[in-house]
Amino acid sequence: MERLQANATENQNTPVQKYKIIPIMTALLLAGFIGMFNETALNIALSDLIHLFHISAATAQWLTTGYLLTLGILVPVSGLFLQWYTTRQLFTASLLLSILGTVLAALAPGFELLMIARVIQAAGVALILPLMFHTVLVIIPPEKRGGAYGLIGLVLVVAPAIGPTLSGLLIEQLSYNWIFGLSLPILLFSLLFGIRHMQNITNVTKPKIDLFSILLSTLGFGGIVFALSSAGEGEGGIASPTVVISLLIGVLALILFSIRQLRMEQPMLDLRAFKQSMFTMGTVMLMLAVMVMMAAMLMLPMYLIRVQGLNAFSAGIVLLPGGIINAIMQPIMGKVFDKYGPRWVVPAGLMVISVVLWLLSGITATDSLTHIILLHTFLMIGISMVWMPSQANGLNQLPPSLYPHGSAIMNTVQQVAGAIGTAVAVSIMSIVANKSLLQSADQANSANAVLSLTEGIQQVFLVAIFVSVLGFVLSLFMKRVLMPGRNDD
Template sequence: MLAPHATPPLSPARVTVVLRILVLSTFVVLLNETIMVNAIPRLMREFEVSAAAAGWLSTSFMLTMAVVIPVTGWFLQRVTTRTAFGLAMSLFLAGTALAAAAPAFPVLLAARVIQAGGTAVMMPLLMTTLMTLVPPQDRGRVMGNVTLVISVAPALGPAVSGVLLQLGTWRLLFLAVLPIGVAMALFGRRKLVDTGEPVAGPIDWLSVPLAAAGFGALVYGLSELGAGKASHAPVPPAATALVGAVLVGLFVWRQLALQRSSTPLLDLRALTFRHFAVALGLMCVSFMGLMGAFILLPIYLQEVCGLSSLQTGLLLIPGGLTMGLLGPQVGKLYDRFGAPRLVVPGAVLTALCLALFALAGEQTSPWLVLALHVALSAGMAFVFTPVFTSGLSVLPPHLYAHGSAILGSLQQVSAAVGTALVISVMSGRAATAAAEGHDATGALATGVRWGFGISAVLGVLAVGLALLVRTPPAPPEAKGEESAPTDEAAHAPS
């Protein structure tokens, strides 16, 4: 287990090196989650595949993340930090090299799955190591830097791909990343230190297929449901999502049963901590609204405003940079003022920007869209950094890996739900507008406005949840606790 009490004291300089390695490595692997978006048309022509098939290059990445992350809570407690880092980077680099040389579409698709496997290990590893090494009073500042990884890397993916595709072949998307990844892997293996002693423990083999099939089917069904008429799924997406939800329910039931007798694959006792549960709910609702908005923005800019994919990518870069630059500053403010004073204004600003996007039309200036996107990114920075920090800080050390895995798993599900919801609404309203006599562009603009309206409603719900956020009690390690929390501590009032 990555237990802080088993970790030899590290100097502040050494801690900085370890976290910098993990942050930069995670940035590189997360960038690839969205880097394929602008390459879809070119890949359709080169490999002679349909849009639905090409879309699997992004869908498969998200699906693999959803399948692997629930297992990382168990995995990270049973291997060393260096072993987990080596596995994550090896998978990512193998997938990247295979993708760069892919002679056929199925090979490229398999390469994306391998890439995603490495990414799914790296994210919880970063969060768990951060919580283990960084003292409570400094976590806001450090988590502010991690915001750049969690939010900015996926946001910059389309922009980076737009620039690289302008320079040459789609293989540059992987060839440009490969040497950077290799350098990070080699440097990490040399400088990284283990932050705890692994603890051997059994694995419940029934939980593994339940988690893989459940989360995979749920995210896939929701993704295909969001594709609407463009979906070519052999089984109705709603049925797939329903089956996935049932399997996830069985997985949860199995974990609750294992908590009473042995070691669960994913320890759900983290959810008994009120502050973690509230932070998790706020993160899920916010992510649903924001992912829906991120899906709609490129559609709106290209299909309604007539911008190219490169122009769209460049227009979205300032927002990503805003979040990255604000992250450390918000982290410092969190250490000083706590979460509530930051989360509520951030959630209000986010909801307001989403509501203004819902008023955008065919004549809206791209510069206004740019300003709104920058403001939206600022609001997100004031929400996500305090939410991640305060939510995980209330957990005892033995639940860090499980809390990170729960956050990561529900992040993927929330992204799929948000995407399915706004795309379904957009498609339905666009079809209605077309039937009423609007031209294609006008009908799509109407659908996009309704989609942003749904995101704005989710933003308002997030404001309500933000009002429930309180300054968390002192974390267990600050009290000298190394054992599981008592019921009183787990349900401590705000």
């Protein structure tokens, strides 16, 4: 890290400046850690919250999808924020929003206030994640970024790795509110530490704010995710008027948003970044990996609790080894990427993911926990081989003028892909499980309900195989990038 600190300079046609990399990254990583912890902390609690709040699985899923949807709506605007406000201002605003949302979540007595708290939390994370990746692009040279992104991956993955176990323990011994109460001291420390050490690394140019672009972006991402989430509710499924209309509005708004951005001299989100082929490839790989991971992180706790009959804490213990291995693999994959590039790492990762998903599509209520632990662990290894190498390689191809936009685009894709992954997973599971239960002879029999749910979960993993295979085919065309605009393989 000292070598990075000695070599780090601002790469945006401004005077050479040295940055205190370790304090800056420490403050950002602490905030990002809690953001990722909060993003997945309630997954293990959804089954309990369904009974506690007397809500459906599709409604409970909005505690996760709503969080991700808020990120998907706000993160596209982050490229604009990075040009309007200083690093210290954005960091402080992010932490204050995260603290407010966490306090409300810790005190929430019911679903409504908890949902509001989740949205406020997500607003804070929507600022910190793009700021973190943009900071790496500015203060760390391209040949060292794989290691830096690996460090980010280590910290950000540790949070969801320990989240299910810790959340399960708190739910069993106390209540879901304590999941957020535990986060509060870390957020407060991160705020104070960042106020003391954070440096301004962004160029404040204050481009024109286009409210129509913001509206189109919100309608586009919001409409699509709302449609997919609603597909699991009601009798109409994906053919219901609510789903069809929301999807059409979302797609149309995104098309208009894209056309407007390409015609503007100062776009809110500069989509010209997609002219760089490896940036486009990296973005697609990231999207596919996140969709698969978020679907699995939602389905496996539900399978362990509602099919295997485990409590929340035990389910968290089962998922802990895979999360820890994923965290360990992130910096390793970062170093491998710095040395060899993504050409062989990413396709190999997608092969591992595809095989694991095929095995998961055949799980039953009688599968051993050891079998589930191994499958989850290898799934996380595969994802670690795809995620950071694809992201780092894509961002490396961008010129400095597109750093804010590239970071915003990839973080937008990450959050929206997560929202789509969870929404589609719940929709498929609900549709298949309900159809299977209706066809059973005794719908009141709990054993039939378990069999129907298992069938729904199996179908989710079966569909995910097609996503991973598509990713594998595309990954064969990846090339290494070390300099903006140039492929080095």
